[in-house]
Amino acid sequence: MSRIGFIREAVFSPTVPEQAIVVDDPQEISRPAPSRPPMWVWVLIFIAGAIGLMVMLYVSGARQLSTGSFFIFPMMMVSMVMMMRTRGAGAQKISAAAKNQNRADYLRKLDELRADTHDAARAQAREINYHHPDPCDGSLATLVGSARMWERAPGIRGNWGHVRLGLGVTRLKTKLTPPTKVPPEDLRETVTTVAARDFLRAQNVIHDVPRPLHLFDQMGWSWFYEPGQRATVQGMLRAMVCQLCVFHGPDDVQLAVITDDLPAWEWAKWLPHTADDEYVDACGPLRLIFGDVRAFMDRFAHDVQSRSPFAPLMDGVAPPARWLVVVVDLPGADCAPILGDAGRMGLSVLEATNDERSVVANAECAFVVDNIGNLLRAADSREVR
Incomplete structure (x- = not known):
């Protein structure tokens, strides 16, 4: 096997600036006080008082007002005052045309915010695609030999151990x-309230962007599938291995493959990450590709068993000098000798064995391939099949 030297170089990575978009408060419905009688009531009272006064004047001969008629004047005055007050209140009500104009202004403002949100989403999607290119369209292969090859190192926590798992939804x-001042439910203007609610629900996520998987956040990962879907799972594992080896150098990550389908993984022998550090043959370092778990343990038993139990990486704590990634593409295999009871520090197992008893067959580590090839998270360890 040939060896070609490679020197790492510092590269520029795009970033998305932090910003905030404020959604205005929805409009409020203005309603007159329900306890205030309408104007026609006071008009009717005024007319009744005037008629009553005329009748009393006629009965009395229009020479003098009887004592009982004096109550009519206060009643007429009160009715006149209330008519004026009711008329003034009615003038304050917003007309239908004004309401429609206010709605149009609010929706136009949301359209402007939506355009700003889409610009921010596109910039974020470009950043994600930069760090996690498509392994199927050839863009990943263009990075081989470039300054971006092996750019991720343990001291840089940003994308260390990240590989692209597929497309999905991510938060903006x-x-x-x-809005900070939302009117009470019975006073909310329906059009603007619904528009603000739908805007916040729809624009808060980005669809069809790469979803990365942090290989080193868990002791391992498992995939469960039907027998006819093995080729699909092998394709996922192949893509993840290619990304891992393009962005992580062999001095930081070592790769081993356990499989009974050697033709599907023969290409991995050309990766410098699968080269054995100790044993060689006529072609150079032995390739870390094994036919079963026992053969792997014969080579790595001391290394695996000497590792401490797995613990999540924390800021300020140095990771292991070299991480060992073991791909187990072997239906029915038992990975317990590799993982132990709680995993091993500095070792990650990518397990495609359909073993429900595995320590990584849980809601945090397991994936399920559905009938059409979508990758789903397992709800719990009882639903991985």
Whole structure:
């Protein structure tokens, strides 16, 4: 096997600036006080008082007002005052045309915010695709030999150990600030309230962007599938291995493959990450490709068993000098000798064995391939099949 020297170089990575988009408060419905009688009531009272006064004047001969008629004047005055007050209140009500104009202004403002949100989402999607290119369209292969090859190192926590798992939904990094003064439910203007709610729900996520998987956050990962879907799972594992080896150098990550389908993994022998550090043959270092778990343990038993139990990486704590990634593409295999009871520090197992008793067959580590090839997270250890 030939060896070609490679020197790492510092490269520029795009970033998405932190920003916030504020959604205005929805409009409020203005309603007159329900306890205030309408104007026609006071008009009717005024007319009744005037008629009553005329009748009393007629009965009395229009020479003098009887004592009982004096109550009519206060009643007429009160009715006149209330008519004026009711008329003034009616003038304050917003007309239908004004309401429609206010709605149009609010929706136009949301359209402007939506355009800003889409610009931020596109910038975030470009950043994600930069760090996690498509392994199927050839873009990943263009990075081989470039300054970006082996750019990720343990001291840089940003994308260390990250590989692209597929396409999915991610949260928008730009903060959408919801309205702060929302009217009570019975006073909310329906059009603007629904528009603000739908805007916050729909624009807070980005669809069809690469979803990375942090290989070193868990002791291992498992995939469960039907027998006819093995080729699909092998394709996922192959893509993950290629990304891992393009962005992580062999001095930081070592790769071993356990499989009974050697033709499907023969290409891995050309990766410098699968080269044995101690044993050689006529072609150079032995390739870390094994036919079963026992053969792997014969080579790595001392190394595996000497590792401490797995613990999540924490800021300020140095990771192991070299991480061992073991791909187990072997249906029915038992990975317990590799993983132990709680995993091993500095070792990650990518397990495609359909073993429900595995320590990584749980809600945090297990994936299920459905009938059409979608990759789903397992709800719990009882639903991995």
